[in-house]
Amino acid sequence: MTRTLQLYLAALLLALAAASPVFPAFFGLPGTRSQNKPIPGDSPLEQCDADDKQLLTIQLVNLLPNPPVRGENVTVSAAGHVKETIKEGAYVDVEVRLGYIKLLTQTYDLCEELEKNDVGGLKCPIAPGDYKIDKTVEIPQEVPPGKYTVLARAYTEDDDEITCLSGDIFFPSY
Numbered sequence: 127m128t129r130t131l132q133l134y135l136a137a138l139l140l141a142l143a144a145a146s147p148v149f150p151a152f153f154g155l156p157g158t159r160s161q162n163k164p165i166p167g168d169s170p171l172e173q174c175d176a177d178d179k180q181l182l183t184i185q186l187v188n189l190l191p192n193p194p195v196r197g198e199n200v201t202v203s204a205a206g207h208v209k210e211t212i213k214e215g216a217y218v219d220v221e222v223r224l225g226y227i228k229l230l231t232q233t234y235d236l237c238e239e240l241e242k243n244d245v246g247g248l249k250c251p252i253a254p255g256d257y258k259i260d261k262t263v264e265i266p267q268e269v270p271p272g273k274y275t276v277l278a279r280a281y282t283e284d285d286d287e288i289t290c291l292s293g294d295i296f297f298p299s300y
């Protein structure tokens with residue numbers, strides 16, 4: 127289950143990254159330092175660390191359907207603007223909780239994940255500019271029901287923040 131979650135998260139992250147590059151994550155964790163700001167569009171995602179300088183401006187994120195449903199496809203559409211080139215060595219720290227239980231804390235190689243998951247053909251280096259992406263992923267029926275809280279922070283190889291995403295997704299038990 128941790129694995130299916132990881133895949134799901136990785137796909138979502140990639141989609142965002144593609145759209146603008148970066149994406150990291152979702153959902154606001156209570157008790158973290160982040161200042162959250164809504165992201166335009168129909169999704170549970172917010173921008174966290176919103177008062178800090180970030181290389182990626184996310185202009186729009188839509189999930190269809192929102193919220194996503196277990197055993198069904200979800201399409202992530204995102205648009206964003208990249209201010210500085212994102213190169214090999216960029217990484218994403220992802221944290222996932224189910225209720226109060228920490229399910230996953232993991233660092234992913236951003237460029238590697240983009241290659242593996244084909245997010246709109248995005249590849250490092252990602253030049254400055256505007257990006258739009260669409261990515262469809264299937265949410266496995268095996269994902270346990272519950273309220274998931276996701277936090278993702280992406281950084282360049284020099285540890286400059288690319289983006290911070292947070293959000294909550296609730297999967298009912300039926």
Ligand SMILES: *[C@@H]1O[C@H](CO)[C@@H](O)[C@H](O)[C@H]1NC(C)=O
Nearest residue numbers: 197198199200262263264265
């Ligand atoms: C999800 O989309 C893929 C590709 O479009 C399709 O093959 C698959 O059957 C879809 N899955 C569901 C559960 O609708």
